[in-house]
Amino acid sequence: MNSDAAKEVLSAYRSEDRDGADPIFREALSQLENDAELKKWFEEETNLDRSVRQKLAGIEPPADLQAKILARIRGEKVRRSVFALPPAWLAVAACLVLGGLALFYSTNRGGSDRFQEFKTDALAMVSVQGGPQLDLETPDLNETQTFLREHKAPYYEALPSRLKSMETAGCRAFVWKDYPASLTCFLLPDGQFLHLVVINKAALDNADIPAGMKAMGDWHVMFQQKNGMLLMWASQAPMDQLKQLFVVSTGGVRGIANAQEKPSQHARTVSDEAVFSIEQ
Amino acid sequence: MRADLDLETIVSELYSPLYRFAFALTRNETQAADLTQETFLILTRQQAQVRDVTKIKSWLFTTLRREFLRGLRSQSSHPEVELKPEHQDQLVSDSAVSQAIDAGTVLEVLAKIEESYRMVLELFYLADLSYKEIAVTLDIPIGTVMSRLSRGKEQLRTLLAKTEPPTKTFPHPR
Numbered sequence: 001m002n003s004d005a006a007k008e009v010l011s012a013y014r015s016e017d018r019d020g021a022d023p024i025f026r027e028a029l030s031q032l033e034n035d036a037e038l039k040k041w042f043e044e045e046t047n048l049d050r051s052v053r054q055k056l057a058g059i060e061p062p063a064d065l066q067a068k069i070l071a072r073i074r075g076e077k078v079r080r081s082v083f084a085l086p087p088a089w090l091a092v093a094a095c096l097v098l099g100g101l102a103l104f105y106s107t108n109r110g111g112s113d114r115f116q117e118f119k120t121d122a123l124a125m126v127s128v129q130g131g132p133q134l135d136l137e138t139p140d141l142n143e144t145q146t147f148l149r150e151h152k153a154p155y156y157e158a159l160p161s162r163l164k165s166m167e168t169a170g171c172r173a174f175v176w177k178d179y180p181a182s183l184t185c186f187l188l189p190d191g192q193f194l195h196l197v198v199i200n201k202a203a204l205d206n207a208d209i210p211a212g213m214k215a216m217g218d219w220h221v222m223f224q225q226k227n228g229m230l231l232m233w234a235s236q237a238p239m240d241q242l243k244q245l246f247v248v249s250t251g252g253v254r255g256i257a258n259a260q261e262k263p264s265q266h267a268r269t270v271s272d273e274a275v276f277s278i279e280q
Numbered sequence: 281m282r283a284d285l286d287l288e289t290i291v292s293e294l295y296s297p298l299y300r301f302a303f304a305l306t307r308n309e310t311q312a313a314d315l316t317q318e319t320f321l322i323l324t325r326q327q328a329q330v331r332d333v334t335k336i337k338s339w340l341f342t343t344l345r346r347e348f349l350r351g352l353r354s355q356s357s358h359p360e361v362e363l364k365p366e367h368q369d370q371l372v373s374d375s376a377v378s379q380a381i382d383a384g385t386v387l388e389v390l391a392k393i394e395e396s397y398r399m400v401l402e403l404f405y406l407a408d409l410s411y412k413e414i415a416v417t418l419d420i421p422i423g424t425v426m427s428r429l430s431r432g433k434e435q436l437r438t439l440l441a442k443t444e445p446p447t448k449t450f451p452h453p454r
Contacts, residue, residue: 007430011429012411012426014408014410018410019410048433052386052436053408054382055382055386056383056386056406059303059304059406061295061316065313065317066291066295068313069291069316069317069320072317072320072321072324073287073291
């Protein structure tokens, strides 16, 4: 290897710890001992590399970029893990969900048909293969609320503090029986979703809403009434994990936006129910 | 059989160099962050296709570069966009260059270097790829990587010498 060839090889050299074991570099480096001009060139080359790398290291990624990437990856993995289930398992899962729905429906005839219908439709929406369809995918809760506000969909602001600090998978604005409604999907630490469906209670013929958390097949579901709105929470996460999210909530209601878009004007003075109690 | 990828570790180790590479391509913080996120999302979706875990780094940089070029093509009314320095200048937005001045200066200088050399230099400096990884990423022979690195550094040294004060120049004894 002559001097020019050694220079070309050493142009690709990074450091001893990364490239020192590579035979092609070992051979070129060995020539430094006997070639003063080559050695001087290599020192200058190393200085250039060090200086350029130091300057480019000034390009810092946004502080929240890693968290955003991980949130999107977790959301994608959850969707794919459901979607990737073999057909036989999907059939079993579907039977479990439908069986749970039927059981729940048969034991809760007190509510109106309208409420039962909403409950069934909402759970069907969130339990769809691959996760529910979202209009906006974002880990930022504020972005989901802005999106829902802009699309005149109801949403709930006074969330439990632990949920406020949690990342979301995104949200969806939709219409159920001519009433605007919304879905917000929270990403729990273990990668599972917690879904929140919000709709004007008038859409349900003001039916009596059962309190506490219920099991519906593989799902845990809880309803809340807030300022004329119905909040439906649904998740496949363990009951204990969900309890941790809700039992600490004691804050007052700060407001529900877009609460009475259609068709009736519901007063915002409707008092809250003691909705954070948990039933097993 | 290929072991499952530890995506979180891969993100932790590589999101910074990927972002820097994306920033060098886009000169825009938001676009660079989006491009970085999209690249990892593609890895999540296509991880079954990544047969050699040791080449994951090259795969990520190749994918990011491909996504950048795809985005450029979709933005342009022309089907093919050649990445010349003039075009790079058009991508610089007023709000984008909020990075350290030194980094910005180096990026400006890099943008003036001939495309074939610049890509190799960016992968070498920003992505910290080895010559073998650069060869895989750009799909060119190892010898070509070395000669482009050598000539690219020569151009870089010359341009930096014109940019920086005399005390900070990098004389080339060759």
